[in-house]
Amino acid sequence: MQQLKVCELFAGVGGFRLGLENTEHYKVVWSNQWEPSTKMQHASLVYEARFGAENHSNTNIETVETIEIPDHDILVGGFPCQDYSVATSLKNSKGLIGKKGVLWWSIHRILSEKKNKPKYLFLENVDRLLKSPSTQRGRDFAVMLRSLSDLGYAVEWRVINAAEYGMPQRRRRVFFLAYLKGSAIHSKLKNTPPADWILHDGTFCDSFPLEQTAQNLVSFELDKDLVALSNTFNNKKSLSPFLNAGVCIEGKVTTLKTTPSFDEKRTVLSDILEKDDIAPEYYIDEADLPKWEYLKGSKKEIRKTKAGFEYNYSEGSMVFPDALDQPSRTIITGEGGKSPSRFKHVVQTPKGLRRLLPIELERLNMFPDNHTKLDGISDAKRAFFMGNALVVGIVEKVGASLFRKITEIEKQVQS
Structure with missing residues (x-):
């Protein structure tokens, strides 16, 4: 199989790109990085210095027309954790809008408007996403899963702490992969018992093995009406129903609590x-x-x-x-x-x-030495980049597993 074409949003200094391109199975064809609060676009300068300015956009993603973004196989990004509540637009009672400046809705818009939707999504966020906001724990993630289901995507997610798999930093993040209806992997996921996918057959457990805790599986359906879901999801309970691993297919969620299974060398x-x-x-x-x-x-x-x-x-x-x-x-x-x-x-x-x-902070996120070193970029700014970045090693391992999984399932379908 040839390389998969990648669109990288909220690119920062290029953690997703490094991890995916390290596997040699992916090629970034378009990227976007925009820091709204600063005049100097420091992260974008580093990104361009490392990867070149071609096909890189340093513009507010909310103002980028979908038509300007080339077709791609996989959309990736670590988007900001914000308030993802939904409202009905006044002009069109069927039109759904989130708050302006909430960048999840930019991803949603691109996926909605793309004639050739990407077959795969690979997204990252702080694990707080699974239990926010505090008044309706889990609502934000529920809105995301429901809107992805409506767009034709099945989703698997995992909370991964890099240090629990031998990497040098305790950094806990939620990663989720989504597969478009019509792709071989979507069909395979749909026809596999959810617990088997989470524990044995899925993409995340291939690179980050786990064990189920004693806790039973939790399953529930997400309201089809996104506005109603946003207004009422879990508004009487104190705990989020979303556990640290799960899948969502056509609005049906299955989630369970898992623990890492890892006994290899650890970096300290x-x-x-x-x-x-x-x-x-x-x-x-x-x-x-x-x-x-x-x-x-x-x-x-x-x-x-x-x-x-x-x-x-x-x-x-x-x-x-x-x-x-x-x-x-x-x-x-x-x-x-x-x-x-x-x-x-x-x-x-x-x-x-x-x-x-700064070079040590880069190593803790598994970036190449001096990746962020550039004239005009202070050491404090370099540290700031690493505070915002993801662990490259996680992206690399998941990227390799995803490519393996796609190739394997497509071969089974063809035979």
Whole structure:
């Protein structure tokens, strides 16, 4: 089978592209990256420096006409976690609209308007998606699954923590794959018992094996009316019905709780550290140490709001410095810069305590060394990119499994 053509949305600095093209089975034919809140488009500059400007769009995706996007086999992207509620448009009682600026609806629009819809989708989000918003837990994911069902896609999802499969960072994200009606893989999924697909036969379990916990399967139907679903889904219950693995076919959801099954070599924080030539500004100044210790430590104290209202504040302590014999904690966007922080990584070295370098943060996300290094891009900005990025190794493994699965099922159909 020839390479699959990829459209990469919300591309950031190209994590999806790296992972998929590393397998040699995929070729990105169009990409889009737009940062709404900044004049300088730093991530897009890095993307173009690494992959070239050809077929790369640095425009707000909401303003890009679907006709400008070339046909592709697979649409991929890590879209922002927002409020996905649905409303009926005033002009057309059948027209469904989400809030402007909610980028899930840009994906939905492209899929709706494409005459030749992509056969496959591969999307990523924070695992909070499965239980948001807090007033209707799971509603946002339900809206997504129902709208994908309406567009002809069957979906499988998995929450994957990279560190549980030997990768160097504890980063938990939900990934979902969708297969268009008419594709061989859609037909196979539809004719396989859901639990078998999740545990043995699906794409995710091929690259990230798992075991079922004692919990039983949960199955339910999603309301066909998207507005009603948005308004009423799970509005009386405290827990989301979506567990960490599942499938949705024609609006019927099957989900179960699983645990990872992995006993191979694991990469830990010490494995990715640079040993020599560390710039002095990365070492923690003795004078700042008490502030770091305070922020990382446990607290029980009375604090005041700006309005003068007093309240009790408490939080537990964090490991300080970070454990070198474990995978790292999750990188967040505020990782860069010298100022003391509860969430920045600090490691003990023979020369003293220091923060992590941009190249080390790239390694924690399994990017090539210095992928984000570019004139005019500060170290703090490079850290910000990695706080937003995904773990390339996960994309690579899922991409390889997906290609294998498509090839295998298509061969079975032809024979």
